[in-house]
Amino acid sequence: MIPTNPATPAALTQLSPDERLFRDTVRQFAAAEIAPLVRSMDESQQMDPKLLRQLFSLGLMGIEIPEQFGGAAGTFFEAILAVEEISAVDPAVGVLVDVQNTLCINALIRWANEEQKQRYLPRFAVDTIGAYALSEARSGSDAFALETRATPQGDSYVLNGQKLWITNAKEAGLFIVFATIDRAAGYKGITAFLVEKDTPGFTLGKKEDKLGIRASSTCELIFRDCVLPSSQVLGEPGKGYKIAIETLNEGRIGIGAQMLGLAQGAWQHAIRWARERKQFGKPIGDFQAMQFQLAEMATDIEAARLLVYNAARLKDARQPYLKEAAMAKYFASQVAERVASLAVEVFGGSGFVKDFPVEKFYRDAKIGKIYEGTSFMQLATIAKLIL
Ligand SMILES: Cc1cc2nc3c(=O)[nH]c(=O)nc-3n(C[C@H](O)[C@H](O)[C@H](O)COP(=O)(O)OP(=O)(O)OC[C@H]3O[C@@H](n4cnc5c(N)ncnc54)[C@H](O)[C@@H]3O)c2cc1C
Numbered sequence: 001m002i003p004t005n006p007a008t009p010a011a012l013t014q015l016s017p018d019e020r021l022f023r024d025t026v027r028q029f030a031a032a033e034i035a036p037l038v039r040s041m042d043e044s045q046q047m048d049p050k051l052l053r054q055l056f057s058l059g060l061m062g063i064e065i066p067e068q069f070g071g072a073a074g075t076f077f078e079a080i081l082a083v084e085e086i087s088a089v090d091p092a093v094g095v096l097v098d099v100q101n102t103l104c105i106n107a108l109i110r111w112a113n114e115e116q117k118q119r120y121l122p123r124f125a126v127d128t129i130g131a132y133a134l135s136e137a138r139s140g141s142d143a144f145a146l147e148t149r150a151t152p153q154g155d156s157y158v159l160n161g162q163k164l165w166i167t168n169a170k171e172a173g174l175f176i177v178f179a180t181i182d183r184a185a186g187y188k189g190i191t192a193f194l195v196e197k198d199t200p201g202f203t204l205g206k207k208e209d210k211l212g213i214r215a216s217s218t219c220e221l222i223f224r225d226c227v228l229p230s231s232q233v234l235g236e237p238g239k240g241y242k243i244a245i246e247t248l249n250e251g252r253i254g255i256g257a258q259m260l261g262l263a264q265g266a267w268q269h270a271i272r273w274a275r276e277r278k279q280f281g282k283p284i285g286d287f288q289a290m291q292f293q294l295a296e297m298a299t300d301i302e303a304a305r306l307l308v309y310n311a312a313r314l315k316d317a318r319q320p321y322l323k324e325a326a327m328a329k330y331f332a333s334q335v336a337e338r339v340a341s342l343a344v345e346v347f348g349g350s351g352f353v354k355d356f357p358v359e360k361f362y363r364d365a366k367i368g369k370i371y372e373g374t375s376f377m378q379l380a381t382i383a384k385l386i387l
Pocket of ligand 1: 099131132133134135137139140141142164165166167168210218367370371372373374375376377
């Protein structure tokens, strides 16, 4: 008989007892507290302020923050589980939690100095939402072509420029903003700054009216002679490109989890409908054609989950995960679009109207192929790493 090591999980998707408890808690919370708000938040394009407070009090806005700073001292994998479970109910809330944990908090834990950690991590744990501002009108995929300037002036920097499409901007209290201190230096001039909401010279611009994830705010940021002391530099001057690359590598797994959760949510609704809806005298789920579609969706979701969990586990184990993260985001966003589209078809005409949740999942799925690196950019990363 082959001896088995009880410490080795039988499958990559198997969770430890602690992880299972955490996942189940988030799942119950999402079903009880988020589900009733999904439609109204989508229609009003607003996050419910009470929901935001609940997310903080459950510890979901500071999953990886060390205990000494008031956080839950959890793992990256737990952050991924939270994003997945929340996105299975509302991908708009999923991205809010994702940006907070996988981009902003991760960037601070990795790059902030002790004084910045003392100042900001406890706030992130209790009531402050973060936003991550890299993109501009003329620099999306080519992010390091950014034009926002940070001109050194004594012991300060003066920011001038505009950022576009910044998630969480309306609710955020702290922004990680990328600007160049020296355009001639190319990517080596890019520097990350910590910008508080009320800093003079910083205002929010237009809020986007979007196809999907409508409750998630996406706004323009405007900097006009915004003076920041050099103590607001995150990491070192000129190292912003490294911070951006490294945080986005992690963030990609988060978007993979958002898309995985979305697909799972759409599939669950499709299964329920296939059991309930009767045509030709029996549930539509009794027809083999329907069963095969649902089976194909389940297979896709399982494959996406393996990729996402694998990348997250590698990250927690401090092993290389770049290729795996890009594959997870690339594949999970394809699966989300495919599964959400099939779910609409399983619902028939009811799938096309707002009375049922699959219509929203279908709209929400599109963004997975666009933000935090388009699908083409993921393929470019994968190709570079395998060739
Ligand atoms: C809802 C939403 C939320 C967002 N949130 C944030 C945020 O919080 N922070 C932030 O900084 N940004 C955010 N973004 C911006 C997002 O990351 C960019 O939209 C994305 O990176 C793509 O950039 P772009 O829109 O300029 O498209 P472009 O870069 O102009 O790309 C257009 C098309 O060209 C393709 N393309 C470009 N270059 C290549 C190439 N070399 N090879 C092959 N194809 C290529 C792309 O794949 C795409 O299909 C958000 C965007 C949206 C819509």
